[in-house]
Amino acid sequence: MKPASPVWHPFTQHALQPEAISIARGEGAWLETVDGRRIFDAISSWWVVTHGHRHPHIVRAIKDQTDRLDQVIFAGFTHEPAERLARQLVAITPRGLDYVFFSDSGSTSVEVALKMALGFWRNRGERRSRILALEGAYHGDTIGGMSVGERGVFNAPYDPLLFDVERIPFPSEGREQATLDTITMACRNTGVAALIVEPLILGAGGMLIYPAWILAEMKRICEAHGVLFIADEVMTGWGRTGTLFACEQADVTPDIACYSKGLTGGSLPLAVTLCRADIFDAHYSTDRSKTFFHSSSYTANPIACAAACANLEIWQSEPVMERIAAVTRAQTSGLDRFREDRRFINVRQIGTIAALDVVADDAGYLAGIGPRLYDGFLSRGLLVRPLGNTIYLMPPYCSTPHELDSVFDAIDEIADGIG
Numbered sequence: 001m002k003p004a005s006p007v008w009h010p011f012t013q014h015a016l017q018p019e020a021i022s023i024a025r026g027e028g029a030w031l032e033t034v035d036g037r038r039i040f041d042a043i044s045s046w047w048v049v050t051h052g053h054r055h056p057h058i059v060r061a062i063k064d065q066t067d068r069l070d071q072v073i074f075a076g077f078t079h080e081p082a083e084r085l086a087r088q089l090v091a092i093t094p095r096g097l098d099y100v101f102f103s104d105s106g107s108t109s110v111e112v113a114l115k116m117a118l119g120f121w122r123n124r125g126e127r128r129s130r131i132l133a134l135e136g137a138y139h140g141d142t143i144g145g146m147s148v149g150e151r152g153v154f155n156a157p158y159d160p161l162l163f164d165v166e167r168i169p170f171p172s173e174g175r176e177q178a179t180l181d182t183i184t185m186a187c188r189n190t191g192v193a194a195l196i197v198e199p200l201i202l203g204a205g206g207m208l209i210y211p212a213w214i215l216a217e218m219k220r221i222c223e224a225h226g227v228l229f230i231a232d233e234v235m236t237g238w239g240r241t242g243t244l245f246a247c248e249q250a251d252v253t254p255d256i257a258c259y260s261k262g263l264t265g266g267s268l269p270l271a272v273t274l275c276r277a278d279i280f281d282a283h284y285s286t287d288r289s290k291t292f293f294h295s296s297s298y299t300a301n302p303i304a305c306a307a308a309c310a311n312l313e314i315w316q317s318e319p320v321m322e323r324i325a326a327v328t329r330a331q332t333s334g335l336d337r338f339r340e341d342r343r344f345i346n347v348r349q350i351g352t353i354a355a356l357d358v359v360a361d362d363a364g365y366l367a368g369i370g371p372r373l374y375d376g377f378l379s380r381g382l383l384v385r386p387l388g389n390t391i392y393l394m395p396p397y398c399s400t401p402h403e404l405d406s407v408f409d410a411i412d413e414i415a416d417g418i419g
């Protein structure tokens with residue numbers, strides 16, 4: 001039976017999942033359905049909610065901003081929330097990222113990064129337009145984002161439109177040097193504009209973790225060959241990996257960095273692409289053809305910027321790092337019981353992100369096991385959305401050890417009935 005609603009949901013096969021769950025309220029780490037059922041949001045509503053739903057400070061900032069200015073064209077005009085936010089972002093991101101370009105989703109922040117890189121080389125008169133990207137990467141669902149992301153079932157129909165990139169093998173344990181050698185070889189070719197990476201962990205690609213020294217080496221190789229280094233911190237930013245930004249763990253300043261998801265604490269859509277001064281400077285000219293030609297209607301929406309400023313204030317005024325440390329500890333001890341458990345492999349964690357793979361005959365994103373796991377969690381009042389046979393938790397930082405324990409209990413129970 002076709003759904004009664006005209007709404008077409010994202011990443012949803014309506015023929016298999018006819019009913020969407022209607023949510024009426026959210027508070028802290030919890031969602032409440034229209035019929036009053038409570039659901040623990042163990043994946044932060046697709047990785048965006050950091051301090052919990054409806055943090056009072058963010059809610060107040062949004063209300064206050066709507067009383068002053070809702071929206072204004074951002075070409076030739078500016079406003080206080082955007083200016084304040086940009087200054088603070090420059091102050092807290094790795095030193096050397098000096099300019100801030102606003103957009104409204106992680107995907108568009110990646111498009112902006114790619115366009116900045118291509119514009120940089122063109123305006124400098126160098127013919128460099130090829131992009132290097134990691135195998136298994138996910139950078140969003142726009143054409144540019146899909147092009148630099150892993151090819152597969154998600155983008156097969158659009159493949160004829162996607163541009164070619166050079167794939168760098170994922171630095172899995174024992175194969176790190178092969179990854180670095182491939183980057184070195186690729187960088188020696190002429191025409192390479194940039195390498196784009198998800199620092200320390202590939203998110204949608206399966207929560208695959210690699211060490212900080214690899215990230216540092218990748219950056220070093222790029223720098224040695226004059227290739228731009230783009231860090232897509234859309235998911236890793238805002239404390240997820242244990243530091244405010246993942247690049248900090250490798251002491252790396254990217255040439256271009258993308259942030260979104262937790263930028264507004266998960267309250268409103270907003271994204272930024274930060275870059276080094278020389279990338280801005282390459283577009284800075286009395287020659288209008290060197291302008292950075294990118295915009296979206298809602299660029300730097302004042303309400304979203306006010307929410308992001310409030311988010312940064314929470315990072316300053318509340319013990320967010322302690323909460324992250326507490327969630328991290330709870331995840332470690334929650335995972336402990338599965339380390340020798342033969343029903344699971346690849347038990348892994350970085351900061352607040354915990355993941356493990358269910359041993360199954362059919363692995364991969366479309367594995368039948370995914371939806372069965374999802375339903376098992378949901379029937380226990382838990383929002384966990386496995387990537388194929390990979391179960392992961394990425395909870396808001398207000399989650400308690402007790403709440404997280406209940407998710408690990410559920411993993412234990414559900415894995416018995418699966419397989």
Ligand SMILES: *Cc1c(COP(=O)(O)O)cnc(C)c1O
Nearest residue numbers: 105106107138139140203234235
């Ligand atoms: C989610 C994500 C994106 C895309 O962000 P949207 O806001 O969904 O467009 C890009 N890159 C990474 C690493 C992501 O996790």
